[in-house]
Amino acid sequence: MNHPVITYYSPDPIFRHPTPSKLPSDLFTLPPWHSSSMAPPYYPHSSRDRFVEPPSVFNRVLLALPKDLAVSLRRMADQGNINSVSARIPRWLRQAVVRECSWRRLFSLPHLLVAVWIVALMYGERWVFEKSVQECSTPHHLIFLADPQLTDPHSYPDRPWPLSTLTVWHTDNYMMRSYIQLSKQLHPDTVFFLGDLFDGGREWKTAHGNTEDPAWAKGHRPAMEQKHLETWGRRYGEDYWLKEYGRFSRIFSDYWNVGGSEAGVGQRGRKLIASLPGNHDLGFGAQIKVPVRDRFEVYFGDVNRVDVIANHTFVSVDSVSLSAGASGRPLSETEPITKPVNEFLDNVQVSKRKAVARELDYQAGKERAMHYSHTVEDLNSANYAHLPTLDPGAGSTDFPTILLTHVPLYRNPGTPCGPLREHWPPTPPPKGQTMPVNPDERNALSISRGYQYQNVLSNDDSIKLIQKIGNVVSVFSGDDHDYCEVVHPEDKNHAREITVKSMSWVMGIRRPGFLMLSLWNPIRPDGQPLHYQHSGHGGADNSQQGLVTMQSHLCLLPDQISILINYGIFAGLSILILLIRAICAPLYNLTPFAPPISSTYPDQESSTSLLPTSSKDLKREDDRLSNSSTSSTASNPTLAPRTARTRSVSPANGYGYSSPSQTQPQPQYPTPAPLIEKAGYYGLDGRMRWERDRELEITEERERKRIEETRRRNRRPNAVVRWWRVCRVTLVGRMLREMLWSAGRVLGIVGSVFMWYLWFG
Template sequence: MTTYDEYGIPVGAYSEPESLKHQAWRLARAFFLYRIRPIVWGRYSALRSGKWSFRRLFTLVNALVLLWWVVLYWGERGAFNGAVESCNWEKWEKWEAGANPHRLIFVADPQLIDPHTYPGRPWPLNPLTYKYTDLYLRRAYSRFQTVLYPDTTFFLGDLFDGGREWSTRTTTSPEKQYQKYGDAFWMNEYRRFGDIFLKHWGDGGMEARPGQPGRKLISSLPGNHDLGFARGVQVGVRDRFNAYFGDGNRIDMIANHTFVSIDSVSLSAFGQESPDQVEHLWHPTKDFLGTAKAQKKRLIQRELRVHQGLKPFPRMPHHEIKTEDLAKSPLPHADDDDDITEFPTILLTHVPLYRPQGTPCGPLREHWPPTPPSPGNPPLELDDRNAIAVRGGYQYQNVLNREITADIAEKVGDIQYAFSGDDHDYCEVVHRGYASAGGGIREITVKSISWAMGVRRPGVLLVSLWNPVDDKGRSRGSGGGKKTVQTRLCLLPDQIGTFLRYGVLFGGTLVLLLVRAALVALGFVESTRMERMEGPLLPMANTPNSSAETGKSASLYKELHPSSSSSSSSPEEEIGPRYPHPSNSSTSSERGTLQVRTAHRSLSPDTAYALPSAQQGTQTFPLVQHAGYNPANADDDSKGKVKTYGQSVSTKGKKPRKKRRGVTLFWYELRASLGKVVLCGVVVYVWLVWRV
């Protein structure tokens, strides 16, 4: 009786289809069971049986397989490991003996690829770009954590590429083509960012290094691709970013250094026309800058109290506060001490500070290296080719306005270093026209960590901090009049170059296999593959044509069985039948063995034990077709048939398969050898990609 569910559908009439992931797993499992495993088992069995030789092992095809394995491992593992290990802290840090510096990494512009990056790019090119950029970021970032194990990791903005475009509950994208992407899409991108960076932050461990307070990851600094730029910033988009990553305006005390982060993309709205109309965009950063010096001093006092073993906050005062004054009542803090010295101040901004057009970026800039000066002259003071262009466009501006930069330098105060992103390439400039701690502000624009951002060699910036201080915050030891910050550009592998090497190697592999297949077809080189069509797998019947052949078989048998030559006059009498014949199956030996058949058998390395055919000269068959054969029941030879257990097997029209020659052999060798190289390479490549 058929039963129905609450919707009126017969129970069991519908089953949930298998997911694509499960179907792919089943396909891979079947391919392994019915393709790969039989080949491996066949090679293993041949090796154990002694049929495999070193000559068959050391072939061109096997050499190419081994070469591909080495190149793939280098491209997917060795290049990353070597690049990160070359940046090891001990190789470039230069501090006094006994120093325990704080180690920090700046990561700039990961800009996760999304529909905004390459609009209109067809399938499957776009998904493959997503896959390989994410794989590159994950692999590089994981090795930073396991090999370098930084104490602090700072992101310098542009975490996403189209983050500003994805609508919120209160905003929509200014571009029509992206209005269909809503808040759910942004949340998926946030999970994707977490899977790449947040999830792998602890790959090397979570414990603090000896002498360090702990490990930190700070990713709150926004970029123009996260929020937009100036008037293009939407409050709803900014609030969403701040809710998940933190406020873009903040001050952090790290290793006796003051890190001041500012939301420069929102502040840039102040430098455009009619700034009063967009006060809600730039006003939070302006307020933050207005209190930056007081906040710096207060935080330094708290840090020094911790150094002295005291609590960072003094106790709350025990006096009555009126209700109307409660909202304005400040939290207690240590008394102002004019003797307290500020820590070195480091400014963090996504958009670089203003500089005159043509200010050179130095020799480490990849895309446009410095223009070589004429012989005997110093480097050029203005070099447009090597500089960051001072210009802007839709939702971006290469550098901040001159007025905004001067305002930041004045209100933050005593800036020694500045680190920025946005440009994707390395740039190092010393700003001498702004208020600083002396000697100008040394700004480093950090390279993008992504290989899809227009640079062949992505990278990060390593920073080593060492500033021991006394109870008043005055530097001592290496900090007394010396640098407290050391930096090193750490370059990552050239992923495009790796793909090009794979392509060149594939081209070389194809050429070598084409030459080899041609030489095999012409007979100059012996094929290392077994020709399966030359003969059947089972032994064939072979009737002796003369007494000489019979004698040859007997002598061969004696060579193979020298111990039995004295007790048996012929191999037939010694060997005996393997199975009784249907017409003569009675036992007749006093030893209880089966009756010895007098029919002649031949013994040869190719045919082993064989039964006679019905008549000399008839077509030969595998041994299995002669089971139960009775010559008395056989038809006339002219009919061309042989009876086997009542079934007629035709001997006419059956021709042995021809051995491959010429073009057929050429294509067979090419397909077989190329298929082996590709299959072995793909299996190893998938394993390397699967395991980051």
Template sequence: MSYSYASASADSYRPAHRDYSTESSKSGRLVDILPPWGRHWVAEIQARWIRSANGTETSRSRGWNKTSISRMVRGIFTLTNALVVLWFYTLWWGERTVFHASLEQCAWENWENWPRDATPHHLAFIADPQLVDPHTYPGRPWPLSTLTVKFTDQYMRRSFSLIQRNYGPDTVLFLGDLFDGGREWATKHSSSPEKRYRKYKDSFWMKEYHRFVKIFSDQWNEGDSHSSTPRGRRMIASLPGNHDLGFGSGVQVPVRDRFQTYFGKSNRVDVIGNHTFVSVDTVSLSAMDQPDPATGSSGADGHLPNEQIWKETEDFLNNMSIHRGKAEMEELRMMRNQSEGHLFDHKVVDLSQPTLHQRPLPEAVGFPTILLTHVPLYRKPATPCGPYRERYPPSSEGAIEDERNALTIAGGYQYQNVLTETISRDLVTKTGPNLIHAYSGDDHDYCEVTHREFSGSPKEITVKSLSWAMGVRRPGFVLTSLWNPVDVDTGKPTQQMGPGTTVQNHLCLLPDQLSIFIRYGLLFGLTLAVLLARAVILVRYFPASDSSSPILPLSETRPRHAAKAPSSSTSSSTYPSPGGLASRAVNAPRPWQEYHAYASSEFDDVDNAKWKPRSPEYRRGSTIRGEFIGSVQYVAQIVFVWYFFLIWRW
């Protein structure tokens, strides 16, 4: 018997017509991205919905029984999913945990040793980021060259961001070599001395500059919440290195002018935390005692070789007392909340009498002085660098000479490991009588020495490179705490503190990125080995036709079956029948068509349904190669999404 609903009232009970073919196509694309156990779970839910719509669901099939739960659990706890979980943990460790663990050891309170009421000024020294470019690895092919650039940038951006978030230093000072090939990229009035780099124009340098801004400047504001200095936070990156300008007679004035246009004057005096910081362009100053490449003169015959290179820095040093006095007096005025102002004596004079007014030169207050130079100061050969040097630890404790642990006294094309003794002595003398400390870069590794051969025996720290591509496995930076309370009227210390006791330093080491990559590589090899062994065992010992196999394949679905024919009693009904739904699902794209057929034909009684591996024509695992490739793709697609999320969030 058949029923026909023709009245309007009957139509109100009729379910809305749905285009199952279109819906299946859209849903299939969503289901495709699910893991196998998720796809089976969706199929079972849909089967229950079909039975409910047709009124065929029995009391036994309602709800989740032990069999269905067992199937779902067995689908979740598989070998491939275990590998995915292992990768999740390893990537989180390599991209998050090791960075946070390294920086937690450098918290200010862990190493600062000031009186309880002290309000120190916090600094961070960053040396030699040397953004990787075509000059760094000229023979490295693509895509390895591109990956090197991406991962080194990512490492420094992440590290600098964490420095700002965790510590928020009041001032960040860069110690030169911001770029690796900055001296090679042409300007409008100069080009690279090397022929292979002459194709890189000024536009390429601008791209490198924007890279620097993206890595460092864009993360700067993340540390604002940690700082309480009334003058605001400062980031100073004007000190050039030999990779930025060249060295000595190799410096090109147009290249230097471009650098100073974007980063500020290379020779400058800044008062920071009641200490006077003197930045000196020593790569240009070193041209004083080098032969002029144009004339071959070395200066011994009375000529002035390379004067256009070193003259600016020499004039700066000769007028150091004026520069220091101006900066220190300005700082005291700011501390008193006073403007600069001009005071004049008012008196009546004869028109014929000259009325020249000469402003008195400012006098230096005498703040402790700190020297910043990219190239380290001269020291005797084999002077040990201390226990924190990575490449070669000290051969013995307290050794006076240790050649392996020391900086090499050497030089070459566009570089020199240390300044000459003459320039170093002149630099220390002209910087001021209160020089207590010096910071330098260039060497990429840490070095700490006390220059007893110079007046005042200043201490010098050569800061590690921040980049893991500069020959050190553990990059790093130096945190410095300054505390020098002074009288705002006279600038004199309000507490008796000995020379050098107003500065405290702490070396902070960053993770070994190469070691992290090695662990990723080992896990990758382990993953391939495990999945290959799994594929061999499944195919050889548990073939697809063996339904009693205790080891489930990676992806299983039921083979397609013909849909059941509708009964005569429902052939003319407007309700969608299982047969009607199956017929529409036939045209849906794989794998959703299998779910419809599977759901409509095999889940009429979930307790009687058997979870069987799908037939070889639908199972990639019918061969060792197919099973292996399928499992690798499954693990890789999930792991790569997780990895890209981790690096994208930085």
């Protein structure tokens, strides 16, 4: 059925040309009064033609602005339209995008290597940490972390940038990833740090107090540190130490609750205790600066403290300050250093009894508070000998005591550390001998000392600690960076000591780690234990009572050096594979990965000249320059072109310009004046000024292109470029281009992924 064509034209002069619309007549349902004398119930009115879009908000704003400002805004809008921007994209770039999106290109050998590399990076930077901690998923609720020693300028002072910065990033990421998995999977109730939180914490000046080396110690520094001492004093002070403190918090404190904030059943809450100092935090012995220790104590808490956890008493002692008494320096120099720790040890048993009594009252649901009698006494005759106290007195209940010290206790030289020590395993015993070799120098801690360190405490200080604290059944220490387990003799209460591995991979060991501790000490309401069991390997044994109340387990972290070695091996294999393919591609006519030379060098290979070479090119250039200086009809429907064509929108004939062969002629209407002229913007003076500006822009553009073309032709490339232009089309050159493009693609993507892991952890 042939429908008659109904064409509507907008009489609104705001539009630049008529708007035809062809619609089938049988699509309309006419009202009953349309062909009769019946009057409509009402006469609808409209303020605009509903077949025509109203002017945009931007055009309405232009109508309200002054003429010059409106013209400037219109020109800026026309120059920034999408069509003009997309037209400026070079053809070679559009071709490169199309070429890279092809299936053959996406599944090429370099991209397959990229996929394998990404899987390898995900394993080496993420999955291996999750796997290592999963192997330690045993019911332990307390964890010891030793010697993180955040890498800083003190660690490798002669290491150049950027290697020094990469070392800092990588060590931080290693510890952060390990700690995140530790918190997620193990969810410990308590974490103790065993000192050496920073590597150069003792070197950074404080805001107040004297932190200079004493006169007698100025010549003791190693030569490597001595040459950097002035730079450290000038660059690194209180502000830098605070940044390092924030860095420590970002690695550990920020992820404390990543596995949940609820404590285990029967626990009073979760604790993160990092107040035990090491020699890298404060120094060692008589060379400790009191302002440095005060700063550490302000931010991390008391360096000497007593904690009751799971019916065990943990006593943390600042052993690096205690060692100042055995340094041989005068008492006037060492007393400010040793006084706090000596006072703590003199009263530690009272502190232990108070802590145990407070814990028992908490478990019984009681509130322990100080009560004074209300009496009136003369000040001179008042008796202060029997004041109320929270100390239940000697002979009261005592929990098994665990000593925490950064520096290990003294042992005889050559005392073996056991089979879990990485450097070195125990020496095999002679044939027929069943006991371990003792002494075993390779498997033992070195009994030595040096600048700001001492591998073990003195024998007198070790005995003093055990006797002053009392009932010490286990000792946990750090400082050595490797695992060591010994049982001390009778003068140290037969205490079992475990030196915990460092959790940093730059501390001279291949497999860092941490120690998990399981505590089990059920008690009666009066604090007496409920069970009796003989001790075993790894457990703490109070030989007087025969009680085993704890079990330890060493958990190893990934071998980062092996991961880096594997990266290097895989990189070598990748280069070999790409080299073989680069050689075979031109020999066997394989699809090259490198783009065509014309796409790589569009300025030399393009067949289009920068200058117009014909009248058509000149006309096209004039139109382009004219569009850049006048209103664009494609982006602005309110500005009219110089000529108007009638468009047919009939679905039967298709959308587009009317064909001259159409049997039904379309009526022609005069082109309405553009909106901007109606607004008074486009008068005769303005048109003449714009025409002059347009001609000037065209002239300047032609001159600029002529100068660029002359410079390009007169430019003489260097010898390398000339050689490459000749060599790239030869067989060897094609192989080299193929290798460079393939290796560059793999290196670019894989390097970006690796840097993303390095930057974001």
